[in-house]
Every structure is written in C-alpha cells, then in structure tokens.
Amino acid sequence: MSNVTIENCKHALADIVAQAMCIGCGFCEGIAGRDAIRMIPAQTGYLHPELVGSPSLDDFETILSCCPSRHLQTLPAAEQSVETKHDKIWGPYRRLVHGWASDPEERFEGSTGGVLTALAAFLVNSGTVDFVLHAKASETDPPHGEHHLSFSRADVLAGAGSRYGPTAVLSDIGAILDRGQPFAFIGKPCDVSALRNYAMIDPRVDALVKYRMTLVCGGFMPPEGTEAFLDQYGVTPQQVVHFRYRGRGFPGPTRFETKDGDVFEKTYYDFWGENYDRWTLPHRCKICPDSIGEGTDIVAADPWPGGGPDLSDDSDPGTNVIIARTEAGVLLLHAAESAGALTLGSEATLEQMNNYQPHQVARKYTSWARLEGLKAENRMVPETSGLRIAELAQEMTQEFLADQTQGTRLRVQEGTASEKRPDWDTAPALGLILKP
Secondary structure: OOOOOHHHHHHHHHHHHHOOOOOOOOHHHHHHOOOOEEEEEOOOOOEEEEEOOOOOHHHHHHHHHHOOOOEEEOOOHHHOOOOOEEEOOOEEEOEEEEEEEOOHHHHHHOOOOOHHHHHHHHHHHOOOOOEEEEEEEOOOOOOOEEEEEEOOHHHHHHOOOOOOOOOOOOOOHHHHHHOOOOEEEEOOHHHHHHHHHHHOOOOHHHHHEEEEEEEOOOOOOOHHHHHHHHHOOOOOHHHEEEEEOOOOOOOOOEEEEEOOOOEEEEOHHHHHOOOOOOOOOOHHHHOOOOOOOOOOOEEEEOOOHHHOOOOOOOOOOOOEEEEEOOHHHHHHHHHHHHOOOEEEEEEOOHHHHHHHOHHHHHHHHHHHHHHHHHHHOOOOOOEEEOOOHHHHHOOOOHHHHHHHHHHHHHHHHHOOOOOOOOOOOOOOOOOOOOOO
16 A cells, blocks of 8 residues: 555545545544544535544555445454354344343333343443443534443433434544543444454454444434424424434334423334335445444344334333344343343344344345446445345346346436535545555
C-alpha cells in the first residue's frame, strides 16, 4: 500500500459516503479522533464523517480497511469447533434457545424479552467485565442514539430499548481501548463487523472485548421516515425531548414527549406500518449481506411467527430467541442462567427461526444479486468471507436474480442509492479498494 496517499484516501472515504455505503457507525471518528474526523448529521439526517482536521495516513488506511462497508465475514474458524453447527441461512451456531431476563424490570424495560439488557447487567454486576459499550438515546437529539458506557445495572437500564435512529456507537472506540479495561460490546451487526476487522490490526480488541453481542437487525429507520412519523402528530424532531422506539412491553409502544409536555404513545405498527409499508431503509441496509450478526458471540432476535408481533395480547411479558455462536456465548448463557439473571426456555429450531424472521431469510437470498447490481453500476461492494450469499443465490431462479439486480441498478440510476458528495472532496469517484 506504499502508493496510497492521503489525497486518494480522502477520495475513497468520500466515495463511501457518496455511494450511500456509510452506515454511520462512527468507527472513523473513533480512530482518527474528533479533532480530525467528526460524525455529523448530513442534510438527509444520516450520520456521516466530516473532515475537520488532518487524519494521518495510518489512520486513513485503518479506517478504509475496517469500514463495515468494505469487508464482512462470518465467525472466524478459530472461534468455531467440532461442536459448531452450520446453517446456510443462519450461519455458525452452538445453541438456539428461547429466553428472557429473569428480573421483571429488565424484561419490561428491554426490547422483547430483555435478554441483552439482562446479559449486560449480569456482566457488570458480576465483575466479569468493567463496563459495557452500547447505544442509548441521544441527549441532544432523542430520535438518534449515542454511544454509552455502562458500569452498573442502573447505567444499563438507562440505555435499554431498541434504537432505530442513526447511532455512532464506535465514535470513541480508540479512547475506550486506551482505557485497557475488559468490556463487552453491544451493537448492530455492522458495528460488530467494524470491530472484528479492527481486531486484525489492533490486538487490544481481542484482548479487551470479552463478548460481542447483537440483535437480528432489520435496519434502522431513515431520519426522514421518523420525521414523517412525527409529522402525523404535528411534532418536529426539534420539539422532541424523549423518544423511545420500543420496550416496556412486547414489543411495547413507540413513545415520545415534547418540550411542551405532550406525550404520545403509538404502536409498533403505527411506526413501521401495518404491513411494514413504512419500512423504509438506508441503501446500505438494503444490500446488507450480514444482518444476523454472524461474527458475534450472542444474537438476540424477536420470535414473532410470520415476522411481526401480535398486538392483540398486551399481557405477554416478552421472550427472545437467542443464537449462541461461540463457546464464549454458550458459557455466558450458562453463567447468567446459573446466577438467576437469565431464564432459558425451550430450545429453538431452524424452522422456527425461518418462521420468526422471514425478512432475514429473504435478505440472505437477495444479497448476492443486489451486490451484482452495484457492481454493474461500477459501485463499491463489501468483500464478503464465508457468508454463503453466492451459494444461496444459486437456489433462486434466474428471473428472480435478474429482478433483484435490476432493481438495485435502477436505484443507483435514479439517485436513491446516493448521497451528496462531501464538500471536502470534489474529485470524481475513484473506486479505490483498500483491503484489510
């Protein structure tokens, strides 16, 4: 990489933003520091990197090598064993089981069954880790999220509940690793991918990040979608002082409060649409090859038959279905259950997973063709390792694949798969590829 310069690194980072491949994880700010790169809301409301200083060449190379829009992989072979099972859809796993937080408050406050909340609280309470890095509602822009360090159960509960807004959870990762303290990480699958990629460069990641946990991710709501939702009730984002997407139920209400003291509680389907007809996603989410967290220890998912909650019964306290992918994940479930922090129910089956999460099954089958559509338009695509998307595509008809490819090409041609090129770079797209 001796021919790589700061200027072409700037162009490559601008390409990621302009081609709508930036997911706003904040990794670039976390590596270069806020004096060099800062995550700021773009005109669309997404969080994108802004050059405010002069990142070093080493920092640029690290950022471009680890960006989760550049490289995604399944669980490394070193973390698999003879006991690891494999599924073409769900990837490597050691155990599939239903479960929920044993503590009623954690179960109520957390999303679905509160499993990630319970595990985070257990890890800090037991002293297994010094803290948990995860997301919480932003103090300044409540529909958005921000990174949060939890050192106690109270800290964990302060960040409980899903975040469907842009969240730069890795925006301080360099300073967090500098602490030299063992911690657990909870983020979106793409956030975990960035951390996984960085582990190949910085050995502190594997030494200090004791557990990587995630959710089965449907993508987040674009800021314009949240604004449209608020607009139905005559509220602007600037008026909102508290915003909770779900939790406090199964899945619980979407609740927001305004500066004037008005409180609104709406249902899950009010937010996403009765038939998910308001389910608009960022471009990067639409082509994601790994939204099921294949590189994690623990994944928590919604066990909703048919892919959506039944809101007719509000007495259900909530249950997750858990994927333990690694030995560390299996041992964590066992320890949390033994300590009374987690209750594990019946084992789950792959058939149930497919029924609970049909959108994820569809995404695995469409990903390869959609990436081919990007390639056909000379767009960048993530390099994937072990995610089986090409093999799954072979099971589909040529007509289906052609339709998915063409749909992606049309989005590129119509401009819906693009963002405004950053003002700090006016060069043409170079398509520069820097591999980890």
